Amino acid sequence: MNFRVGFGFDVHQLVDGHPFFLGGVKLEADKGAFGHSDADVLLHALCDALLGAANLRDIGVHFKNTDDRWKGISSLILLEETMKLLTEKGYKVGNVDCTVCLEAPKVNPHIPAMQKAIAAKLGIDEDAVSIKATTNEKLGFIGREEGVTASAVALIYK
Known part of the structure; x- marks a missing residue:
């Protein structure tokens, strides 16, 4: 079997009154991530991890933020x-492990819904989708609630 591992990272600015999508789920929040698409930082990091594992470059190559199809x-x-x-x-995907870093809102209550949404798109069991959340302990742009980051690792195989 041919196994490969990829890593992805993404960051988005948080904007007052903007919708906040995370892991394919819309969260209730005062601020939301801003970007060309729905700015789902977790899914963007995951796409990059998967693309990287397959040596297919990155999300910006395939889904350009200048292309109105993705707006x-x-x-x-x-x-x-x-x-x-x-x-x-x-x-095929073996498993994925994702971490999101933001101060608010609380992510943990939404993780099961995120796992379900992601597993369905990847064609894997929900148990193969790990999602963790952490804060930045009030430090930096994340601590000031100006932005959100996510990282992801994906195992793929033939």
């Missing part, structure tokens, strides 16, 4: 398109 689009669709690219190269 405002759900990042679940970007994840679906990423999986099509992996499938074309003969890969």
Whole structure:
């Protein structure tokens, strides 16, 4: 079997009154991530991890922020398109491990819904989707609630 591992990272600015999508789930929040698509930082990091593992470059190559096709689009669709690219190269996903870093809102209550949404798009069991959340202990732009980051690791195989 051919195993590969990829790493992804993403960051988005938080903006007052903007919707906040995380892991394919809309969260109730005073601020939301801003970007060309729905700015789902967790799914963007995950797409990058998957693409990197398959040596398919990164999310910006496939879903340019200058292309109106992707404007405002759900990042679940970007994840679906990423999986099509992996499938074309003969890969399947083994498991993924993701971490999101932000001060608010609390993420833990939403993790089961995120796992379900992601597992469905990846074609794997929810148990193979790990999502963790942490704060930045009030330090830096994350601590000031100006932004959110996410990182992800993905194992793929043929």
